[in-house]
Amino acid sequence: MSRPTLKAVFGENPSSRFRDICSRILVFCNSRSLRDGICVHSPVIKLGFEDDLYLSNNLLCLYSKCRGLEQARQFFDEMPHRDVVSWTGLLSAYVKSGNHQKALQFLYSMLMSGQTPNEYTLSSVLRSCCALEEFDLGSCIHTYIVKNGMESNPILGSNLIDLYSKCGYREEACNILMHMENSDAIAWTTMISSFLEERKWNLALHLYLRMVEAKVPPNEFTFVKLLAASRFLGLKYGMLIHAHLTMWGTQLSLILKTALVHMYSRFHKMEDAIKVFSLTPDCDAFLWTTIISGFVQSSKVREAIEAFLLMEVSGVTANNFTYSSLLTACSSILSLELGQQLHSRVILVGLDEDVSAGNALIDMYMKCSCTVENAFQVFRCIYSPNVISWTTLIAGLAAHNHIRESFQFFLEMQKAGVEPNSFTLSSILGACGTAEYPTHAMQLHGFIVKSKADHDISVGNALVDAYAGLELFDDAWGVISTMDHRDTITYTTLATRMNHAGHHGMALKVIRHMVKEDVVMDEFSLACFLSASAGMNEMISGRQLHCCSVKSGLGRWISVSNALIDLYAKCQCMKDAHKAFEEMPEPNTVSWNGLIGGLVSRGNISPAFSMFEDMRLSGVKPDSVTLLLVLSACSHGGLVDLGLEYFHSVKEAYGIAPELLHYNCLVNLLGQAGRLDEARDMIENMPLKQYAMIYKTLLSACRVHKNVPLGEEMARKGMELDPFDHTFYLLLAKLYDASGKSDLGDGTLQMMRDLRSFPRLNQRVSFAGEKFNMQM
DNA sequence: TTAGGGTTAG
Numbered sequence: 039m040s041r042p043t044l045k046a047v048f049g050e051n052p053s054s055r056f057r058d059i060c061s062r063i064l065v066f067c068n069s070r071s072l073r074d075g076i077c078v079h080s081p082v083i084k085l086g087f088e089d090d091l092y093l094s095n096n097l098l099c100l101y102s103k104c105r106g107l108e109q110a111r112q113f114f115d116e117m118p119h120r121d122v123v124s125w126t127g128l129l130s131a132y133v134k135s136g137n138h139q140k141a142l143q144f145l146y147s148m149l150m151s152g153q154t155p156n157e158y159t160l161s162s163v164l165r166s167c168c169a170l171e172e173f174d175l176g177s178c179i180h181t182y183i184v185k186n187g188m189e190s191n192p193i194l195g196s197n198l199i200d201l202y203s204k205c206g207y208r209e210e211a212c213n214i215l216m217h218m219e220n221s222d223a224i225a226w227t228t229m230i231s232s233f234l235e236e237r238k239w240n241l242a243l244h245l246y247l248r249m250v251e252a253k254v255p256p257n258e259f260t261f262v263k264l265l266a267a268s269r270f271l272g273l274k275y276g277m278l279i280h281a282h283l284t285m286w287g288t289q290l291s292l293i294l295k296t297a298l299v300h301m302y303s304r305f306h307k308m309e310d311a312i313k314v315f316s317l318t319p320d321c322d323a324f325l326w327t328t329i330i331s332g333f334v335q336s337s338k339v340r341e342a343i344e345a346f347l348l349m350e351v352s353g354v355t356a357n358n359f360t361y362s363s364l365l366t367a368c369s370s371i372l373s374l375e376l377g378q379q380l381h382s383r384v385i386l387v388g389l390d391e392d393v394s395a396g397n398a399l400i401d402m403y404m405k406c407s408c409t410v411e412n413a414f415q416v417f418r419c420i421y422s423p424n425v426i427s428w429t430t431l432i433a434g435l436a437a438h439n440h441i442r443e444s445f446q447f448f449l450e451m452q453k454a455g456v457e458p459n460s461f462t463l464s465s466i467l468g469a470c471g472t473a474e475y476p477t478h479a480m481q482l483h484g485f486i487v488k489s490k491a492d493h494d495i496s497v498g499n500a501l502v503d504a505y506a507g508l509e510l511f512d513d514a515w516g517v518i519s520t521m522d523h524r525d526t527i528t529y530t531t532l533a534t535r536m537n538h539a540g541h542h543g544m545a546l547k548v549i550r551h552m553v554k555e556d557v558v559m560d561e562f563s564l565a566c567f568l569s570a571s572a573g574m575n576e577m578i579s580g581r582q583l584h585c586c587s588v589k590s591g592l593g594r595w596i597s598v599s600n601a602l603i604d605l606y607a608k609c610q611c612m613k614d615a616h617k618a619f620e621e622m623p624e625p626n627t628v629s630w631n632g633l634i635g636g637l638v639s640r641g642n643i644s645p646a647f648s649m650f651e652d653m654r655l656s657g658v659k660p661d662s663v664t665l666l667l668v669l670s671a672c673s674h675g676g677l678v679d680l681g682l683e684y685f686h687s688v689k690e691a692y693g694i695a696p697e698l699l700h701y702n703c704l705v706n707l708l709g710q711a712g713r714l715d716e717a718r719d720m721i722e723n724m725p726l727k728q729y730a731m732i733y734k735t736l737l738s739a740c741r742v743h744k745n746v747p748l749g750e751e752m753a754r755k756g757m758e759l760d761p762f763d764h765t766f767y768l769l770l771a772k773l774y775d776a777s778g779k780s781d782l783g784d785g786t787l788q789m790m791r792d793l794r795s796f797p798r799l800n801q802r803v804s805f806a807g808e809k810f811n812m813q814m
Numbered sequence: 815t816t817a818g819g820g821t822t823a824g
Contacts, residue, residue: 126815130815133815156815157815158815159815160815161815161816162815164815164816165815165816191815192816193815193816194815194816195816196816196817197815197816199816200816200817222816223817224816224817225816225817227817227818228816228817231817231818257817257818258818259817259818260817260818261818262817262818262819263817263818265818265819266818266819291818291819292819293818293819294818294819295819296818296819296820297818297819298819299819299820300819300820322819322820323820324819324820325819325820326820327820327821328819328820329820330820330821331820331821357820357821358821358822359820359821359822360820360821361821361822362820362821362822363820363821363822364821365821365822366821366822393822394821394822395821395822396822397821397822397823398821398822398823399822400822400823401822401823424822425823426822426823427822427823428823429823429824430822430823431823432823433823433824434823459823460824461823461824462823462824463824464824465823465824466824467824468824496824497824499824500824
């Protein structure tokens with residue numbers, strides 16, 4: 039078969055036909071970013087068309103789109119001739135790829151070469167000025183635009199509005215908009231976006247109305263921007279924008295649809311979100327992820343998984359963001375199994391090095407697994423861990439009580455060049471509020487002040503919490519006084535810590551500071567202050583707070599109702615406690631515990647048992663506190679066998695893991711009843727770490743029943759665990775006295791005094807013929 | 815040559 043001649047392919051004028059075909063190929067490929075178009079490059083040179091600027095500029099554009107900036111630059115450098123389109127082509131490629139500094143350098147070369155920029159060049163340069171906040175150069179360009187009569191160009195107008203607003207000159211930006219002869223929707227939307235970014239809601243909405251008055255119809259871009267503000271302005275506002283965009287007959291593009299779905303799902307209105315979702319058939323991974331994440335945020339995990347399966351069936355591939363959302367669902371329901379299944383999928387689709395998927399996996403393993411190993415493995419896999427990866431790891435370590443390691447990683451992250459942010463600092467501060475790490479809190483405080491992170495209220499609050507957790511209340515107040523402003527969390531944190539430390543009166547005084555600063559109470563603070571009143575058995579403040587709960591409507595919160603029950607139960611006003619309980623639409627375990635606790639503390643054993651049975655009948659699950667209350671009730675009534683029966687049956691039926699306090703209560707019950715050997719067996723066989731406290735309990739019982747040998751054994755074992763706890767000496771001395779061995783009792787007390795005088799010495803202590811090695 | 819959507823940490 040003979041080869042077709044040039045004439046056969048390109049007709050009578052092959053040269054012009056060839057050029058025409060090449061131009062068509064390049065235009066086609068450029069519009070679709072198809073790299074195949076570059077294949078015309080070599081015939082273009084061979085046939086001597088390299089001087090053709092139209093072909094060359096199109097090729098340059100294709101190189102920058104498909105082969106990267108370096109090859110495009112090489113092509114540009116090799117061009118025998120260049121015009122303003124060639125220069126602008128490469129410059130805009132730099133801008134599009136975010137190389138703004140290079141773009142501005144390239145502008146300088148362009149000007150040095152004598153080439154005059156046109157509107158297209160200036161538009162690109164203004165974008166770079168905007169990104170780099172190069173206001174001086176930007177305003178020079180503005181002057182150039184005015185001088186050269188280009189100010190009526192609407193694109194340049196929008197670019198200038200963007201530049202002035204991003205550089206903080208919003209008034210000037212607004213002036214440009216108002217003086218534009220032919221302002222379009224883009225110019226108005228740019229200005230509205232700028233106000234929205236600054237959270238100047240009124241100004242943004244006012245401008246939207248002015249836009250309408252100026253007879254510039256808003257478009258989908260305008261509404262996407264306005265919808266994003268619903269995050270701060272609420273559901274009603276979002277619905278209003280929805281009504282407006284419908285009224286304007288705005289085309290529901292995929293992006294606008296996603297923004298609407300996001301707005302509804304943000305407010306847990308999943309039915310409305312689905313309605314919008316179904317309005318048009320187009321879908322992509324963004325939209326599906328928005329739906330899935332909406333279900334996750336609304337705690338509808340099953341629906342989220344179903345949406346994920348539907349997404350796959352519809353042929354849309356899940357991406358890293360989709361997996362992040364799904365993994366959050368696993369963390370929220372603590373499902374390690376589902377998390378592991380998703381992890382396998384993440385690996386299967388090759389996202390195991392992705393930072394977003396990785397971060398969600400770290401969080402899932404930290405929350406769902408009892409060890410930190412899996413989270414570490416994921417962290418090591420991430421190609422480039424970011425501040426969220428490090429923070430999640432640090433917070434997870436702290437939550438698993440690996441405090442030392444969490445500090446190590448805090449230092450490691452800085453060594454790796456990742457700057458901690460307010461999330462990191464508040465996470466690590468959360469680990470400082472324990473007695474073992476006071477210096478860490480102070481060191482972190484120094485770091486925070488140096489890095490000026492203390493202006494962030496969440497960091498300030500975390501510092502207050504750390505100091506207050508260490509019972510360093512003066513330091514906590516010190517932090518509060520230097521904070522830019524304080525919120526409900528600041529004071530609730532402080533008062534909660536004061537309550538934990540038993541300083542209930544101090545906690546109640548915090549209210550004065552809140553009132554003075556107009557800081558409004560929320561359901562958490564009110565519950566906290568009610569708890570302080572309960573701790574003090576203080577009915578006056580308690581009643582005032584009760585009034586406050588009614589007036590403010592905070593009484594509908596379950597935490598407030600439970601605090602009220604606790605308050606009245608502790609103050610022995612069982613009638614009011616019952617009333618608060620009756621008013622609750624759905625009492626939970628804590629509510630029942632409050633009532634039972636009140637009855638037990640008053641010695642009303644029989645009503646307490648019947649209340650417990652009512653609780654079981656109502657279907658509310660007892661927890662470890664309920665079990666403890668039931669055991670205390672048995673203790674009050676000396677009901678040993680009933681106590682043992684409850685202990686075994688309740689822990690089995692409700693899967694409650696017995697804690698030290700439960701065993702302590704049982705040991706007391708058995709001991710007081712004289713069943714000392716059983717009590718001793720219980721201590722020896724309990725599946726928990728031994729604590730000194732439980733030996734004191736049995737030692738006290740030994741005194742009642744004058745069992746010296748067992749008492750001595752308990753004292754010895756307890757002192758081995760806590761050699762400087764003087765209570766053992768006191769209890770033992772009382773046992774000796776009660777058993778008619780006053781001399782031994784006196785000797786034991788003398789030893790206690792000696793120990794007080796030399797508390798830090800290693801010494802051998804003996805009593806009743808036994809020797810003890812006191813270790814420090 | 816201009817503007818727009820989704821995830822993950824306290």
